[in-house]
Amino acid sequence: MTANLITLTDPRSAAAEAFRALRTNILFAGLEQPIRAFAVTSPAPEDGKSTTLANLALTMAQAGHDTILVDADLRRPAQHTIWNLPADSGLTTMLLDDAAMQNPPLHTVAENLRVLTSGTLPPNPADLISGKKMEQALEALKSKAEYVLFDAPPVLAVTDTALLASKLDGVLLVMKAGKTRRDYAQRAKEALERIHVRIIGVALTNAPQDDNMRTYYGVKK
Ligand SMILES: Nc1ncnc2c1ncn2[C@@H]1O[C@H](COP(=O)(O)OP(=O)(O)O)[C@@H](O)[C@H]1O
Ligand SMILES: [Mg+2]
Numbered sequence: 001m002t003a004n005l006i007t008l009t010d011p012r013s014a015a016a017e018a019f020r021a022l023r024t025n026i027l028f029a030g031l032e033q034p035i036r037a038f039a040v041t042s043p044a045p046e047d048g049k050s051t052t053l054a055n056l057a058l059t060m061a062q063a064g065h066d067t068i069l070v071d072a073d074l075r076r077p078a079q080h081t082i083w084n085l086p087a088d089s090g091l092t093t094m095l096l097d098d099a100a101m102q103n104p105p106l107h108t109v110a111e112n113l114r115v116l117t118s119g120t121l122p123p124n125p126a127d128l129i130s131g132k133k134m135e136q137a138l139e140a141l142k143s144k145a146e147y148v149l150f151d152a153p154p155v156l157a158v159t160d161t162a163l164l165a166s167k168l169d170g171v172l173l174v175m176k177a178g179k180t181r182r183d184y185a186q187r188a189k190e191a192l193e194r195i196h197v198r199i200i201g202v203a204l205t206n207a208p209q210d211d212n213m214r215t216y217y218g219v220k221k
Contacts, residue, residue: 039150042174043184048205050078061113074125077118092119170198
């Protein structure tokens with residue numbers, strides 16, 4: 001487990017409180033139109049997607065919601081590092097092996113929280129993500145938990161995220177204060193809207209506050 005899990009290591013911090021606010025907003029956003037499965041994305045690498053999603057997943061689990069966190073960034077997976085898990089069997093195992101599709105290699109990391117790591121990285125991530133097997137995997141995972149959260153690559157860099165998001169109930173868009181360029185933020189939003197993906201929220205990481213892990217949240221009107 002790494003220092004990035006501030007909701008675990010310091011649940012009374014301002015950052016942990018911000019993650020609880022993020023959770024509440026997502027739960028409320030789901031009242032109008034159900035949100036059972038969503039992905040995180042951002043315009044670029046290193047914006048804080050994986051860290052944000054790991055903390056959000058933990059916060060949802062802490063509130064009693066049975067949650068599965070899936071590493072669907074099949075280019076630069078990070079969840080196995082964050083949770084200190086083996087990455088050799090995971091999502092891609094599920095997509096390639098019928099037995100794993102029925103019985104996915106989930107790791108319980110906390111009460112109400114299971115993690116499916118990336119599995120061995122394939123040469124063709126976009127094909128795997130867009131295939132029929134991915135739809136089967138999504139249904140299988142949704143049948144096992146209340147919420148299924150997907151870590152994903154940057155939306156402007158590769159097509160994987162758009163392909164994945166179009167199968168889900170929405171995305172959480174992460175922006176990094178002081179780094180994400182305005183035009184990239186705009187392009188990321190447009191790329192998702194073009195394919196009718198619902199943006200369920202925007203999380204700002206690296207906000208210039210006294211606590212360097214603060215994350216703020218805004219609901220999209
Ligand atoms: N809210 C935050 N504030 C400050 N640093 C952060 C925050 N979230 C992540 N980081 C740091 O930024 C780096 C990239 O984070 P990561 O979550 O892996 O980004 P991504 O998944 O977008 O590539 C990591 O070193 C992580 O510790
Ligand atoms: Mg990442």
